[in-house]
Amino acid sequence: MSEFAPAPTPTRTTRRDAFPPNWPFRIGLLLLALYVVYASSILDLTWPRFLLGLEHGQRFLGRMFPPNVAPDKLKLLYDGMLESLQIAILASVAGTLISLPLGFASARNLSPAPLAWAARLIIVICRTFHPVIVAILFVKAVGFGALAGVLALTVASVGFISKLIGESIEEMSMKPVEALRATGASFLSVVVMAVMPQVLPRFIGFIAYELDSNLRNSALVGIVGGGGIGATLFTAFQRFDYDFVLTIVLTVIVLVMIGEIISGAMRKLFQ
Amino acid sequence: MSAPALIDAPAADGPRRWHRFSVLERIGRSTFYLLALLAIVWSFRTIEIIPEFLVDAPTQTADLFARMWPIDWKWYPKVVHPALVETLHIATLGTILAIAMAVPTALLVARNITGSIVLNNIGRFILVATRSVHAMVWALFFVAVFGPGALAGMLAIAVHSVGFTGKFLAEAIEEARPGPIEALRAAGAPPLSILIKGYWPQVKPAFLSIAVFRWDINVRESAVLGLVGGGGIGMALDSAMSNLYWDQVGLVLLVIFGVVVVTETLTTWVRSRII
Structure with missing residues (x-):
């Protein structure tokens, strides 16, 4: 600064600190650090324990490699994956x-207020419970197997997708709807001719995305008895077949990636 | 809607006919519909469903809810409350650790910070891989490594969240305006200063919003990690279920419902103030 400014006495008003220290932010960071220390002590997260875990982890990784691709295991993998795919679809x-x-x-712009609130309540209830918890309840209700998984993921999808659908309908332009209503069109015609063209690409x-996340979650509901690859995975864990676990996990990752490409x-x- | 492709049919028979989609688009869509239909029919016909279980379902469901009622409130202070606090700590610590790991990964992925495509793709692979494996599966891993408890659950939450947070963080960084960054570079600022003074102020709102949103998701996720030994309220749920104390199961479910509603209201409020 001084090389360019010949004036030897810069007054306070002309010089301004370009980057003033942000004290609230620094205090916030400090509090965060304090919280981390406090919570770690509560949860009994200690360094020796972590190091011991790393030692275990080495042995664990050693047992995972190479992935198990024995024919009987591949058959299990194939059956589980197929069932997961069916559950997801x-x-x-x-x-x-x-x-x-x-x-x-x-959607509050199309349906009367009481109906909208009732629908919102259903959506919130569906969204609140984790798919795994819903799966537990369905396993009790309809027994072990794929059906419980399908029902649990259906509930999860409803909570997720209907919220997005409702939001995108609320965001659309009301002009075509008003134009159609002015011509005396029925509600169904309004939906088909004014609403759907605006929101269909987003619905797709x-x-x-739903298919994607259901495929991922179908590996999950199996852990509590909902069928699919999750059941195979959980059994492999319980039998300490860690090399087969790795095979399953890698297959799930690849399948999810393929799913992302397809959904893209x-x-x-449909754009 | 994208611009409709207006294709005129051969004008031999009278006026030109307009179509919304090109022939290729129509073939693509029809093929897609057909494949979707085939997939659905195939799934319906081959999925294994045991009909005896289905017939029994209404009685079983009624039985389930009858056993949950009345809810056993006495159980709350002794077991459920400490487990609930542990769940909240797992979610919060997990989110903090996830962000600590996601920031360097996001910097690696963002094309305007890391110039090398190879490094970008390595970062992107980390994000996809951590995201594709579910938190509960990560928990199974960490329980096998560190033993059952909060440490395993916290690490599972953290590692699984890296993909989500890192992806959105990288997008936010890539959207940053280049003006301030060029100004800093022209003034000779070192890379770290460019990050802190050039990118951070622009990324901050998105960053806070992502962090709060992920915390909300993590509270939900950490509630079930205990089912596989990851600590927290899921442990209470698991022990209540294995003992067939359904009135306690009902209590835990109610508590989870309450906490999720509270955190969602809280995060919606915070996010509306940030953005």
């Missing part, structure tokens, strides 16, 4: 079928 279909009317009902995106293509097709 059926849950997405059922979820979409329920979400469409529910989403419409929850939601459904693609789907979105492009």
Whole structure:
């Protein structure tokens, strides 16, 4: 600064600190650090324990490699994956079928207020419980197996998709709707001719995402008895077949990636 | 809607006919519909469902709720409350650790910070891989490594959240306006100063919003980690279920419901103030 400014006595008003210290932010960081220390002590997270874990982890990783690709294991993997795929597809279909009317009902610009609030309440309830908890309840209600998984993921999809559908209907332009209403069109015609063209591309995106997340979650509901690859995975863990665990996890990752590519293509097709 | 492709059919028979989609688009869409239909039919026909269980379902469901009522409130102070506090700590610590790991990964992924495509893709692979494996599966891993308890649950939450937080953080960094960064660079600022004074002020709102949103998700996730030994309220749920104390299960479910509603209201309020 001084090389360029020949004036030897800069007054206080002309010099301004470009980067003043942000004290509230620094105090916030300090508090955060204090919280981390406090919470770590509460949860009994200690360094020796972590180091001991790393030692275990080494042995654990050693047992995972190489991934187990024995034919009988691959058969199990194939069956589990197939069932997961079926669970994901059926849950997405059922979820979409329920979400469409529910989403419409929850949009405040199309449906009367009491109906909208009732629909919102249902959506909140569906969204609040984690798919695993819903799966536990369904396993008790309909027994172990794929059906419980399908039902649990359907509930999760409904909570997720109908909220998005409702929001995108609320965000659309009301002008075509008003124009159609002015011509005396019926409610169904308004939906088909004014609402759907505006929101369909986004719906397709939601459904693609739904399929994606259902595929991922179907590995989850199996842990509590909902069928699919999750059941295979949990059994492998319990039998300490860690090399087979790695095979399953890698397959799930690859499948989810393929799913993302497909859903991307789907979105492009309908844009 | 994207711009409709207006294709005129051969004008031999009268006036030109307009179509909303090109032939290729129509073939693509029809193929897609057909494939979707086939997939649905295939799933319906081959999925294994035991009909005896289905017939039994209404009685079982009624039985389930009958056993949950009345809810056993006496159990709350002794077991559920400490477990609930542990769950909240797991979620919060996990989120903090996730952000600590996601920031360097996001910097690696952001194309305007890391110039190398190879490094970008390595970062992106880390994000996808951590995200694809569910928190509960991570918990299974960490329970096998560190033994059951809050440490395993916290690490599972942290590692699983890296993908989500890192992805959105990288997007926020890539959207930063280059003006302030160029000004800093022209003034000769070292890279760290450029990050702190150039990128951080622009990324801050998105960063806080992502952090708060992820915390909300993590509270929900950490409630179930205990089912596989990850500590927190899921442990209470698991022990109540294995003992078939359904009135206690009902209590835990109610508590989880309450906490999730409270955190969601809280995070919605905070996010509306940030953005």
